[in-house]
Amino acid sequence: TQRTLILVKPDGVKRGLAGEVLRRIEAKGYTLAGVELKQATEALLEKHYEEHVGKPFYQPLVEFMLSGPVLAIVAEGERVIEGFRSLAGTTDPTTAAPGTIRGDLGRDFGLKVQQNIVHGSDSVESAEREIALWFPHLAS
Numbered sequence: 001t002q003r004t005l006i007l008v009k010p011d012g013v014k015r016g017l018a019g020e021v022l023r024r025i026e027a028k029g030y031t032l033a034g035v036e037l038k039q040a041t042e043a044l045l046e047k048h049y050e051e052h053v054g055k056p057f058y059q060p061l062v063e064f065m066l067s068g069p070v071l072a073i074v075a076e077g078e079r080v081i082e083g084f085r086s087l088a089g090t091t092d093p094t095t096a097a098p099g100t101i102r103g104d105l106g107r108d109f110g111l112k113v114q115q116n117i118v119h120g121s122d123s124v125e126s127a128e129r130e131i132a133l134w135f136p137h138l139a140s
């Protein structure tokens with residue numbers, strides 16, 4: 001079976017959507033293996049977003065992710081990585097499909113970085129790397 005790292009980002013936590021995201025993960029049939037409210041640090045985010053370091057949205061992204069606590073989640077189940085990416089919808093919440101977390105609950109607020117409620121690992125390698133960063137005691 002597979003595991004993925006999901007974050008309810010600071011916008012989602014502030015808007016009171018953490019429970020709604022957990023509800024959708026569970027309703028889809030995935031198992032929760034870890035859930036923890038955490039304040040990110042710059043060092044953690046530099047590792048988490050290593051593929052984006054140097055991009056124009058990187059600094060605004062880090063500032064946004066430091067702006068409040070995130071709910072970090074490890075979810076488990078067959079093909080949960082692509083399954084949660086599908087639940088989340090595409091990156092831009094304005095055009096993410098209705099029915100998805102971003103499509104139903106997100107929109108453009110005219111800010112420097114897209115605030116799109118959730119993060120989900122995008123591959124087996126990212127998932128293992130990100131779980132080790134956010135939940136060292138759950139690393140395989």
Ligand code: GTP
Nearest residue numbers: 057061090091112113114115116118119120121122
């Ligand atoms: P995550 O699940 O959060 O990783 O989203 P993603 O995989 O759909 O997007 P990606 O990893 O490419 O980018 C990470 C985050 O950076 C996104 O979720 C957005 O918050 C932000 N971001 C990505 N691309 C852009 C962009 O072109 N412009 C702006 N302003 N923000 C972006």
Ligand code: MG
Nearest residue numbers: 119120121122
């Ligand atoms: Mg990504």
